[in-house]
Amino acid sequence: MRSALALVLVVVLAALMMAGVSQLPPPGEADQAVHRHVAANYLADGVEEGGTGNRVTAVLLDYRALDTYGEVVVIFAALIAVLLVRSAGGPRTQPPPRRVPVSPVVDQVIRLMTPFIALFALFMIIEGHVLPGGGFQGGVVLGALMILLSLALGPDRLRGALHTGALFWLRAVAPLAFTVSALAGLGLVGWWFALPEPGWMREFALVLLELAIGFGGAAALTGFFLSLEEDIHR
Amino acid sequence: MSAAVHLLPLSVVLPITAGVLAPALFHRRHNACSWWAITAAALTLATTLTLVSEALDGGLVRYPVGGWPAPYGIELVFDGLGILMGSAAGLLTLLILIASRAFVQTEATPQRHSLFHGLVLINLGGMNGFLAASDLFNLFVFMEVFSISAYALVALARGPVAALAALKYLIVGAVSSMLVLLAIALLHAQTGSLNMSDIGDRLAAAQAPAAAGLALGCLVVGFLVKAAVFPLHFWLPDAHASAPSPVSALLSGLVVKMGIVGLIRTRMLFAEADIFSLVALDLLLVWLGVAAIVIGAVLAMIQRELKLMLAYSTVTNMGYIALGLGLATPAAVGGALAHMGFHALIKTGLFLSAGALVLSTGLSRIDDLRGLAQRMPVSSAALTLALLAVAGLPPTAGFVGKWQIALGALEAGQPWLIAVVMSGALLTLAWAIRIINSLYFLPPARGQVLTADEAPLSIRAPILMLGLVAMVGGLAGAMVLEWIEPLSFRILEAGHGH
Numbered sequence: 001m002r003s004a005l006a007l008v009l010v011v012v013l014a015a016l017m018m019a020g021v022s023q024l025p026p027p028g029e030a031d032q033a034v035h036r037h038v039a040a041n042y043l044a045d046g047v048e049e050g051g052t053g054n055r056v057t058a059v060l061l062d063y064r065a066l067d068t069y070g071e072v073v074v075i076f077a078a079l080i081a082v083l084l085v086r087s088a089g090g091p092r093t094q095p096p097p098r099r100v101p102v103s104p105v106v107d108q109v110i111r112l113m114t115p116f117i118a119l120f121a122l123f124m125i126i127e128g129h130v131l132p133g134g135g136f137q138g139g140v141v142l143g144a145l146m147i148l149l150s151l152a153l154g155p156d157r158l159r160g161a162l163h164t165g166a167l168f169w170l171r172a173v174a175p176l177a178f179t180v181s182a183l184a185g186l187g188l189v190g191w192w193f194a195l196p197e198p199g200w201m202r203e204f205a206l207v208l209l210e211l212a213i214g215f216g217g218a219a220a221l222t223g224f225f226l227s228l229e230e231d232i233h234r
Numbered sequence: 235m236s237a238a239v240h241l242l243p244l245s246v247v248l249p250i251t252a253g254v255l256a257p258a259l260f261h262r263r264h265n266a267c268s269w270w271a272i273t274a275a276a277l278t279l280a281t282t283l284t285l286v287s288e289a290l291d292g293g294l295v296r297y298p299v300g301g302w303p304a305p306y307g308i309e310l311v312f313d314g315l316g317i318l319m320g321s322a323a324g325l326l327t328l329l330i331l332i333a334s335r336a337f338v339q340t341e342a343t344p345q346r347h348s349l350f351h352g353l354v355l356i357n358l359g360g361m362n363g364f365l366a367a368s369d370l371f372n373l374f375v376f377m378e379v380f381s382i383s384a385y386a387l388v389a390l391a392r393g394p395v396a397a398l399a400a401l402k403y404l405i406v407g408a409v410s411s412m413l414v415l416l417a418i419a420l421l422h423a424q425t426g427s428l429n430m431s432d433i434g435d436r437l438a439a440a441q442a443p444a445a446a447g448l449a450l451g452c453l454v455v456g457f458l459v460k461a462a463v464f465p466l467h468f469w470l471p472d473a474h475a476s477a478p479s480p481v482s483a484l485l486s487g488l489v490v491k492m493g494i495v496g497l498i499r500t501r502m503l504f505a506e507a508d509i510f511s512l513v514a515l516d517l518l519l520v521w522l523g524v525a526a527i528v529i530g531a532v533l534a535m536i537q538r539e540l541k542l543m544l545a546y547s548t549v550t551n552m553g554y555i556a557l558g559l560g561l562a563t564p565a566a567v568g569g570a571l572a573h574m575g576f577h578a579l580i581k582t583g584l585f586l587s588a589g590a591l592v593l594s595t596g597l598s599r600i601d602d603l604r605g606l607a608q609r610m611p612v613s614s615a616a617l618t619l620a621l622l623a624v625a626g627l628p629p630t631a632g633f634v635g636k637w638q639i640a641l642g643a644l645e646a647g648q649p650w651l652i653a654v655v656m657s658g659a660l661l662t663l664a665w666a667i668r669i670i671n672s673l674y675f676l677p678p679a680r681g682q683v684l685t686a687d688e689a690p691l692s693i694r695a696p697i698l699m700l701g702l703v704a705m706v707g708g709l710a711g712a713m714v715l716e717w718i719e720p721l722s723f724r725i726l727e728a729g730h731g732h
Contacts, residue, residue: 020448024423025440033440037426038305066243066299066308070363070375073250074382077356080257081386084349085397168258175254179247191301192243 052206053130060134061209065193069182072174072213079171079220086227102152110152117145125214126207135174135210139217146222155229158222171223174216181205238288242297242310245281245320246363249274250379253355260348268335271351275331278358279324286317290717297366305429310366314721315495318571320365322578323488327358329696330487333586334480336690337593341478342390350390357383357484364492370418371428373499377414377460377492381407384489387481388473399472406469410459414496417452420445430499434506434728446509453500454515461493463519463556464526467549471533474545479589482541486548487582491574494555498725501559505728519560524654526553531661535668538599540588543665544581547624550658551577557651558639566642567722568715573635575714576707580623580632583700587617590689590697591673595682600669605678609686612694614673619701621666626659631707638715 025032042063046055052062060068101107121141128134150158162170178193184205185194195202252274260267289295295312298304312320331354338347360380367373385407389400418428424440425433437446455466462470474486497519505512530549537543551573558570590613591606592598607614623630628637636655643651678684688694 016451017448020420020445023442023445024420025442033426033436034423035426037436038428039426041306062300063302063307064371066310066363067372067375069247070360070372070379073254073356073359074375074378076254077353077379077382077386080349080353081382081389084346084353084386085389085400165258165261168261172254172258175250179251179254182243182247185300186240189301191298192240192247193300195300 052202054128054132054134056132057129057134057206061129061206062195065178065182065195068213069175069178069193072178072216075217075220076172076175079223082224082227086230107152110148114145114149117141117148121145121214121218125210128210128214129203129206135213136217138210139214140221142214142218143221143225146218147225150222150225150229155226159226167219167223170215170219172216173219174212177209177212177216181209236288238284239295239297241281241285241288242295242312242366243299245278245285245324246310246359246366246376248281248359249278249355249362250359253352253357253359256352256355257348260351261345264344264347267348267351268331268338271355272328272331274355275324275328275358278362279321279328282316282320282324282362285312286321289313289317293720304368305427305432308367308369308372309429310363310372311368312366314571314718314724315498316365318575318718318721319488319491319495319578320362322491322575323358323361323365326487326578326582327354327484329700330354330480330483330582330586333483333589333693333696334478335692337478337480337589337693340593341392346390350387353383353387354484356380357387357489361488361492365495367499368430369428370421370430370433370503373430373496374411374414374418377496378411380489380492381411381460384485387484388477390481391476391478393476395472396476399469399476403469403473406459410456413452413456413459417449417456420449420452430503431506434503437504437507438509443509446504446507450500450504450515454497454518457493457496457500458522459493460490460496461552461556462490462549463493463522463552464529464549465522467526467530467552470549471542471545474548474585475539475541479541479585479592482545482589483582483585486545486585487578490548490552491555491578494552494559494570494574497559502725502728516560516562519556520651521560523553523555523557523560524651526550526556527654527658528553528661531658531665535661535665538601540592540598540600540603540669541585543600543669544584544588547584547662548581550662551581551624554636554639554655554658557654558635558642561639561642561646561648561651562726563642563645564719564722564726565638565645567725568718569635569638569640569642571718571722572638572711572714573632576631576635576704577624579700579707580620580630580704583616583620583697583704584624586693587613587620587697587701590693591617593693594686594689595680597680597682600672602680603683604672604676604680606683606686607673609683610688612698613689616694616697616701617673618670619705621669623704623707625663625666627663629706629708631704631711633708634711634714 046058052058121138124133125135125138182193184196186192188196195205289312297310299308357380360376363376385404421433424442425436427433459466474482527550530546534543534546555570555573558566623632626632626636640652640655
């Protein structure tokens with residue numbers, strides 16, 4: 001009975017939503033408002049005003065830097081939330097179980113690929129302001145690499161690699177870099193979150209922000225994974 | 235443009251940066267963290283108050299972030315909602331942080347102190363950003379900032395109820411956020427803009443009333459969940475009652491009000507777009523408000539746990555605010571806005587003083603707390619003052635909003651709603667008197683009551699201050715109503731200006 005009611009409700013809601021969405025302009029038509037208003041301005045002037053070859057980066061780190069700041073704060077808060085929930089159980093009570101070693105093939109492949117993956121991640125982060133990609137994408141690749149490594153080498157090797165204090169700083173690096181850049185904009189250009197002038201400084205700020213987003217994101221992903229891993233073995 | 239406008243982004247960046255730094259700086263020195271957070275909150279409050287005086291002198295404070303003019307960049311606007319709720323958020327977060335020293339030491343392990351303080355500061359920055367947002371996506375981002383920190387803060391409490399309540403809050407909150415995001419996508423696809431007044435100007439030209447209506451529906455449902463307006467309040471009682479008391483105060487006092495702020499922004503956007511009449515939305519708010527007032531008060535009355543009663547009372551009071559907005563007359567909207575600010579004060583005082591009683595005795599049921607006023611006179615007195623205010627007796631702070639909403643019902647030609655306003659107040663008074671009676675006039679039933687110690691000064695001072703302000707706040711009602719008059723005028727006149 002309850003599931004029948006739920007089904008009716010879902011069907012009705014879906015019909016309402018489809019009715020609404022069906023009125024939207026068809027995608028890809030150049031004369032629609034969505035292509036002609038704000039976006040057209042970004043396309044026309046984004047390279048010159050935003051000071052980067054990549055218009056997506058211009059939107060993310062220049063025109064709408066405040067939103068990106070909010071997003072890295074959300075990622076940070078989510079990581080703190082996970083840490084908070086996990087530490088509810090207190091420290092690990094039993095010794096970690098003996099790890100089943102991964103197959104030597106997997107182990108060797110991960111070790112072999114590590115430098116290449118790391119290089120690719122770094123390339124995406126550093127070149128993010130001129131090419132597609134950037135801190136978020138590169139950070140995810142870097143985080144995935146950390147997770148792979150913790151599978152191959154064991155999570156405790158990874159945990160021991162960084163001092164707890166340093167780890168907290170690394171997790172906070174993206175929001176902090178935005179604060180520094182926002183203040184630099186205020187001091188040098190006169191507006192919060194403006195990218196500093198002249199050009200070389202702007203380039204420097206962009207690379208700094210991409211690096212911070214990348215490393216902060218990787219630290220957050222690794223933190224999520226290690227927390228879950230610890231929980232399973234509690 | 236004076237230099238003071240640069241304080242608007244500071245009111246967001248300052249608390250967030252201090253919150254982000256807290257775990258890194260204080261993961262070993264747990265006690266210093268509290269002072270760090272209190273200092274940051276005090277500086278944020280000073281920033282907000284400077285903005286308030288700027289806004290009261292010269293109208294809206296506008297700030298194009300990064301120097302980019304709207305709609306190409308993000309514009310922050312400090313308006314009446316900022317004056318009202320921004321100053322409330324700064325002041326109440328500061329008091330909550332002062333009081334939480336004692337709570338956190340008992341309720342959380344030392345490793346979690348810095349995480350708690352960091353999240354409270356991030357929550358404050360998120361609320362300040364949300365209040366100042368004039369860009370729809372920016373609004374969404376800051377909604378996520380204060381929501382995610384709020385989910386985590388509920389999970390800070392010990393015990394399985396809190397963990398489950400936090401999970402429920404997280405799932406319901408995430409669904410409501412998705413609805414808001416969907417609505418933003420729908421509006422952007424039709425107008426190509428994210429700035430709220432720009433969308434309002436351009437929405438009619440899109441000629442897609444069904445899509446616009448769907449966006450309106452998603453925004454309204456999403457924000458009604460955040461505001462815990464009946465019947466979307468079901469996540470609130472568990473989350474607000476099982477959280478640590480300072481967190482309950484923060485959530486019930488401030489965070490639910492942000493849902494109403496979102497609702498007001500939505501209404502202004504669609505009034506400006508002027509594609510369809512908003513009478514149905516107003517009618518919906520009136521009826522949901524009526525239901526929330528009565529049902530919340532009845533449910534509060536049958537609870538046995540002190541904090542659950544207070545949580546259900548939030549459902550009642552969100553109902554009053556929804557009713558006032560839905561009536562859409564100058565007096566009623568002014569009353570709803572005043573009640574938003576005053577209820578924030580009252581509910582913070584209620585949860586902190588109730589928390590003090592629960593903290594000292596370890597007991598949470600009303601019947602177990604009998605006779606506690608002898609051992610804890612200050613905390614009981616503060617709770618009593620706040621209880622009288624939440625019932626809305628004149629001249630308490632709770633009276634102003636209810637009176638104005640009742641006047642608004644007359645203005646709107648619906649005098650029967652006065653009976654609803656009155657019955658909510660009477661039902662609230664009934665359970666408030668039950669608590670007061672238990673504390674003062676019944677003999678103790680439990681041993682813990684006989685040995686309980688009065689709360690430390692760090693709790694007594696804030697709760698006594700909140701209790702007194704709640705008790706006599708109604709005397710400042712005329713001044714507050716005058717401050718927010720331009721805002722209620724703007725809410726009602728949106729769309730009629732052009």
